[in-house]
Amino acid sequence: MRLVFGLVLIAGVALAGGAVYMARDYIAQYQDQLARERQATKDALANVKSVPTVGVIVTNRAMKYGEPLVKDDVRIVNWPEDAIPEGSFVDMAILFPEDANGERFVLRAVEKDEALMKVKVTKPGQAAGLVSQIEKGMRAFAISVDVSSGVSGFLRPGDSVDVYWTGSVSREFEGGGGEITRLIQTNIELIAVDQIAGSDVTGATIARTVTVAATPEQIAALAQAQNTGQLSLALVGVQDDTVATAVEVDQRKLLNLKESAPAPAPVAEKVCTVNTRRGGEIVKTQIPCTN
Template sequence: MSARTLTLVALSLMLGLGAAWMANNWLSARLNASPDDNLQNVVVATVEIPFGQMVEAQHVTVVRMPKGTAPDDAFDATDKVVGKIATFTMLRGDIVRGARLAEHLGGSTLASLIEANKRAVSVRVDDVVGVGGFLLPGNRVDVLATRKVGNNSDAEAKTILEDLRVLAVDQTASTDKTQPVVVRAVTLEMTSEEAEVLVKAQTEGRLQLALRNPLNDQKKPEVVAKPVVAAPAPAPLVKALKPAVRRGGDGGGVTIIRGTAVEVSKVQL
């Protein structure tokens, strides 16, 4: 075999090995880089986090999820959620979202649960007013007011407030209990105008809470009284008949006809 042939064979082997090495490196880079390029860190709950609970480090963890599958307000690190207050109950495996958390800016955790421009007002209750003890934080209720009418013993009941969120029962803003618990006070979330209506109703009579279905988020439509318009007077069925005058053929009298009555008058000639 000539030297030229050996040179060509050696060059072919070197080029083949180089191509194989480059292909292997490119394929390995693609396989190793693909997960990092298509996945993102997402914080999820490792245990159930009740409404009003402060999130702790052992409550959450980070998992890898494909990009575009997590909500826009999801978190990518646990230190961004630790210390916040859960405004909704989160189950194990739920993605921790910013819309379900509130900043704890000091003081009680209850203050962090109140929405902007709203207030927390406590109502004294018993086992009846508190719906048999079935009220829990996160439930929604209507408020009915009963007051006496006039000086008699008659009373009237009216729904004065609707769809109010229960922030706390007694001094508990979070609970995982489902059994009824009789409490002495219930704290409700409402606007300042609704708070004025509630306080006034407390001084006038007795209050009663009505537990709402969580799926029923519609309030009763307001009934607007329409102005009463008097109906026009009906047109007379029979027009007034003018008296018909007929002169007698002999010229000795005048016959006056009024409806069915006939009157004959004598006329002096």
């Protein structure tokens, strides 16, 4: 009995020793692998070049058109130097100058942590009205629209449209006569829809007027066209960079009609007569005509 107990004890000690040996070997291998991975990470980090950054002013919260901009609404974050959006503010002294005559206002909707750019805010002391969105040399002009001529209410400030004129042309002009539709202006920018000048418009709204930014020459053409016919707008796609050519359609072109040949002029019937003198009177007598 004691012999059996001794054999079991010896076997247990042997198994325990083997398990300890195997565990120590596994732990050693794991530590070695971990050390190699740490060294590889250090080598990789050592080979990575540091990216130069610049402090860029971003917004602390989402802001809508017309909101005043104050210092609590912005902060400075590090931005990769070669990826800074054009026109971004990088200096608080420029964004909020000490000699400012008033506050800045948001011109376009901005999201939280978005880089603040010059095109999205007014100048200090300038209101967020329509005047602040008209570029130098341009003028604002209102066009009356409805659900059919205004692209079913899907127009928003910042969109571009082509303008078509439909009306009658006098016959005294070459090619005149009848009603025609002609493309008169292309890629005209909308700066307001009704009294909404901000671009953060959700959903479709049936507008009564849209305001466009155009040169004085373009406005003169639009005013003449609006007073002599009907204007219709065609929405231009965001990625559409094609240049529209002259477009004109009349009823003949629309229906593929050809001008009918003019009716032949009536031929007068030839009448042959002979004159006969009867005393002092000459009498005409009709006779058959011969060749």
